[in-house]
Amino acid sequence: MSTESNGKNERLKHINFGGVSRREFLKTTMKAGVVVASSEYMLNPSQSMVQQVAMKSGAEEFVFAYISDSHLLARGKEHRFARALTKAVEDVNAMKPQPDFILYGGDLAQLGLRDEFSLGKEIIAPLKPKLYMMVGEHDWYYDMGEAWKEFFGKPTCSFDHKGVHFVVLNSILVEDYWSEKKMTPMERMLFMAQLDNPRGRPFTVGEEQRKWLKEDLAGVGRGTPVVVFSHSPLYKYYRPWNFWTDDAEEVQALLAPFKSVTVIHGHTHQVLTNKIKNVVFHGMLSTAWPWPYAPEGIPRLTVQMDRADPFNQFDGTGWGTAAVTARGKIDKTYNLWDRNPMVVSYEKLLTVKEQVAGPSY
């Protein structure tokens, strides 16, 4: 075997081959030659970058993936939104190496119905890594989270992984708009499901969860990197579409003492980057459809994704990954289907001085 192919095998050590053990796989590839494996490797340049970075700096660096905002309707696996989620699940399962875990960013369902959760659970079941679920407003307002909690557990939690403290919040709580109007559960759901609802109420994390967060963070060292998952952006972007969290400043204040904080949020269905003091914010792509950028309030650091081609279902949508660096910072990758991936590295966003113009809507 040549030196060159040995080099390739070095790289292969970092690839997890699902059911097959590494030793078994290496034996097989050595017999068969490494041509197949290396050509596959060449087809994934974005993943190779991640691998190289991981090789350089040791075990504490890791990658996790996200899938978000699938908005499933209870219309079977052939519905376009179900097909899109299936595609994301297949993509994540094809990642080599596999991510340490997967975060589902909320809005698995469109109308909060059990049949939608059931379909969603079935589609995401094949995901190999550990899955953390976050709740979105579309999951919540039909029965105020009852079914979602039965399917997926607590909407608020925290966990530690390789020296990083992760928090999952339920940030889609709003004041009661339904009791006085005697809305039916479906009326309440549809009111919330309309993004451009002029009577819509702003999202909040709420006092109770803020108290929980304060207590949760009390035991975390100030130097520990903190990553917060929330469905709504934990800042104020555009109120008329509820790209907004009303008590964002109060949540940011709880995160202020920490050296390295990243918020990763769903809901906005677009490439979105922001930084407020010590907190970096990244959006997640939707698997279902892209939202246009709002007419105002787009954060300065955001490099806008191109306007999606309406004739291509998979344009402007996708899933993504986050690579946690040795310093606890996040390099975020948006895997836009049918486009090149967009990588927003922590280093890169520190160099941005001016608003980056993009397509207007």
Next chain:
Amino acid sequence: MGIPYKIFLCFCLCLATLPYAAKAEDSSVDNASNDLRQSREKAVQVVTACDGRKKVIVEGCQEGEAMPEQKARKVAELLMTLMEFCEDEIIAKLPKTGMFIQLSVNGMPYVTVGDTEEIPLILVHGGKAHTEREKKIWAAEMNRMITEGYALFHSPGLGKNGISCDMCHPDASNTHPETYPKYQTQMNKAVLLRDMINWCIENPMEGDKLAEDDQKMKAVEAYIISARAGKKLEPGKH
């Protein structure tokens, strides 16, 4: 209207706005005759167009006195508009202060308009102001059409798979009605907004397309156009 006529018109008006060329005339018009009589007593100047049928009473300005330039331009603009749109006998009053205009057409009671641009509307309406009732009916009818469109746009009824227009187009964003007609490269033909609406109904929404004169189609167009009114137009971008 030919250019020679316009030159002639301008010439007439220039003459008319010369303070010394203007003179008060008695009028057979009942309603306005009092004003003309008063004009001799109060500080007013009456400017008459060359057809003798259009008069402007300029308040706060003595007969024979040179008007401030802005006022003289307003008088010229007013007479030009009146000459252009009708053959009727019209008396217009310009108050001493404020920019509104009062009009009496063929002896009808005075009607107040905010600007010369509003005059043609009054004239086609026989010199009568639109009543509040009329305005309310018109606004209600227009809003009914837009509201019907809003409801269709925000419900999955146009399609068959639970998807609605607003899911991709909140506040009708990204629809750009002002850019049609245009060559839609994905369709390989020049299309109108309604063609794109039908494309969305048939494809992402998996429904049956609407006839072009379907009331639902008109309503959806009405909502989109009204929602996007006044938004930035960016040629070549969409």
